[in-house]
Amino acid sequence: MSDQSGFFQRVYEVVKQIPYGYVTSYGSIAEYLGSKGSARMVGWAMNGSHNMPENIPAHRVVNRNGMLTGKRHFGGPDVMKELLESEGILVENDQIIHFKKKFWNPAEKLR
DNA sequence: TGATTGACCAACT
DNA sequence: CAGTTGGCCAATC
Numbered sequence: 001m002s003d004q005s006g007f008f009q010r011v012y013e014v015v016k017q018i019p020y021g022y023v024t025s026y027g028s029i030a031e032y033l034g035s036k037g038s039a040r041m042v043g044w045a046m047n048g049s050h051n052m053p054e055n056i057p058a059h060r061v062v063n064r065n066g067m068l069t070g071k072r073h074f075g076g077p078d079v080m081k082e083l084l085e086s087e088g089i090l091v092e093n094d095q096i097i098h099f100k101k102k103f104w105n106p107a108e109k110l111r
Numbered sequence: 112t113g114a115t116t117g118a119c120c121a122a123c124t
Numbered sequence: 125c126a127g128t129t130g131g132c133c134a135a136t137c
Contacts, residue, residue, distance in 0.1 A: 006134085008133090025120090026118070026119050027119060036132085037120080038133060039121095039132080040117060040118080041117090043118030043119065044133075044135075047117080064121095074118095
């Protein structure tokens with residue numbers, strides 16, 4: 001049975017709706033879900049995204065500083081960076097350039 | 112089954 | 125100004 005009662009499911013739904021070439025933050029997703037304290041859980045959910053039957057663009061989710069904190073969970077030290085640059089997002093020193101310009105806030109876009 | 116951790120964020124000291 | 129703590133939920137030890 002699909003557990004719709006899971007916090008993770010809701011996170012996946014939001015992450016999957018992130019448009020190409022844009023990024024968001026863990027805290028913003030958590031805040032959209034109604035709990036900014038659950039920002040850590042968003043990262044946890046991404047950890048289980050590999051078990052998801054669908055493709056979760058977890059590389060479009062970074063921390064509040066636009067830093068690729070979870071790059072090491074992609075199986076490589078620069079996999080996340082390559083994915084972001086592949087979408088037109090410039091990354092330098094594990095940090096997204098013009099992050100504010102590429103930021104996609106679910107609380108404002110999805111509402 | 113209780114305690115700890117975990118891809119975070121913000122407030123307090 | 126920098127370090128610590130609290131908060132949230134779920135998974136691992």
